[in-house]
Each structure stands twice: as structure tokens, then as C-alpha cells.
Amino acid sequence: PLPSIRGDVHFDNIVFEYEKGRPALKGISLHAKAGQSIALVGHTGSGKSTIINLLCRFYDPVQGRVLIDGTDIRDVTISSLRSQVGIVMQDTFIFGGSIRDNIRYGRLDATHEEIVAAAKAVNAHDFIMGLPDGYDTQVEERGNVLSMGQRQLLSFARALLADPKILILDEATASIDTETELKIQEALKTLLEGRTSFMIAHRLSTIRHADEIVVLDHGEIVEQGNHEAL
Ligand code: ATP
Ligand code: MG
Helix, strand or coil, X not given: CCCCXXXXXXXXXXXXXXXXXXXXXXXXXXXXXXXXXEEEEECCCCCHHHHHHHHCCCCCCCEEEEEECCEEHHHCCHHHHHHHEEEECCXXXXXXXXXXXXXXXXXXXXXXXXXXXXXXXCCCHHHHHCCCCHHHCEECCCCCCCCHHHHHHXXXXXXXXXXXXXXXXXXXXXXXXXXXXXXXXXXXXXXHXXXXXXXXXXXXXXXXXXXXXXXXXXCEEEEEECCCCC
């Protein structure tokens, strides 16, 4: 198992193909030091999601290794890996139930105080209190009680409460109003603090938050550096 990890992530010369003879990643080497945030950018089909898929062990590489704190992730249990690697998905996953249930997903033991503290930290508390039943408001998976931006903030609260050392953020492309956008950016800063993160970023404002920007093209890293350098 991975007891208390630092969150150092190393993709060591990764080759991967979904279909034989059609490599989706052609020798990717990438090192995220503990606490560092990396933005993955590139055209559609360049391999961004594939990198994430391998870190989550949805697939294993054909060649090379993914290491966390120097340990090959194939040598740890899936459950301990999942407890350390959190995902905030693009189509932020909201299920039928109360707002409270949606935030404490994966942390069923969380107290009301912890849930509220997480919501406050990511700017979600105010809009939640504005809902008819506050934290007890029922939402539906595809319902429209919540705006896209509110869904995003809710998923941030969930991630913050779960407190994984490594965080994956697959950013939504949906347009969000400027005010909510600012709240999201502020919340993102809080969420990234003390974690290693990989962000599939679409917004320039998110990319700016990253310590390192990695540009992918056809399964290869073609550029890498910080925002000023690129
Ligand atoms: P997008 O910006 O559209 O999300 P991406 O950078 O995330 O693109 P990937 O999804 O990693 O790109 O895809 C990399 C390559 O692997 C592409 O050529 C894609 O067609 C292929 N691919 C992705 N998923 C699968 C799959 N499940 N089966 C077969 N091929 C796949
Ligand atoms: Mg993708």
C-alpha cells in the first residue's frame, strides 16, 4: 500500500496503445514533484486523457512505468491508489441525492462541520445556502437545479473533503459567467494547495495557475515549461 505519500509522480518512458500498432503515447517521460501542478494541453487526440487513464490505472502501459514516490503503481492495490488519486471530471459527476451527499461522496464519515468547511473553502457555501433546503436540497444527475459553474464548485468541495495527495482535474469547456469564473479560479488555488495535480486545462486562467505546462502532440511532449517561458 501507499501509506502517507508525498505525491511525487513520475511517468517513466511510457508507451501505450489502445489498438495494436497505433500508439497513443510514444515514449512519455514526465516528472511532477510533490506539490507541483502540471497543465496538460494539446489538440484533441494528442494523449491528454490517456496520460490520466494510466495514472488511474484504467489501463497499464505497454512499455515504461508510472511511479508514485518511486513505487510502480502496479505494485499497490487499486483501492490504495484510488484513495490517493482524486479526480474532478469534466462533466462533473453529480448524482441524485442531497447536496450534502454529493459533497461527502467518498468521505461518508465526514461531519456536517467538515462538509460546510470544505464548501466554504471553495466558495460553494453561499450558493448552497441560497438553495431551497440548503445542504439538504435534492439534486438530480441531469437536473438543472445547478448551473455548470455551481457543479464545478460542488465537485471542488467533494475533492477538498476527500483530500487526496494527487489530484486530476479534467476541466469543463462549458462557458461560465465571469463572476463564477473568478470564484472557480480562487477555489482552484485553494484546492491545489499541498497537492500534486494534473490539469487538462482549457482556460488560460487555469493554465496560468500551473507550475509547469506540458504540450502534447500525437502522443509526444513537444514543449514544456512555465507560463512565462512558453
Ligand atoms: P481530447 O482533447 O479530445 O480529450 P485527448 O488529448 O484527451 O483528446 P486521448 O483521448 O488521450 O486524447 O486520445 C489519444 C489517442 O488515443 C487518440 O488517437 C484517440 O483516438 C485514441 N483513443 C483514445 N481513447 C481510445 C479508446 N478507448 N480506444 C481506442 N482509441 C482511443
Ligand atoms: Mg481527453
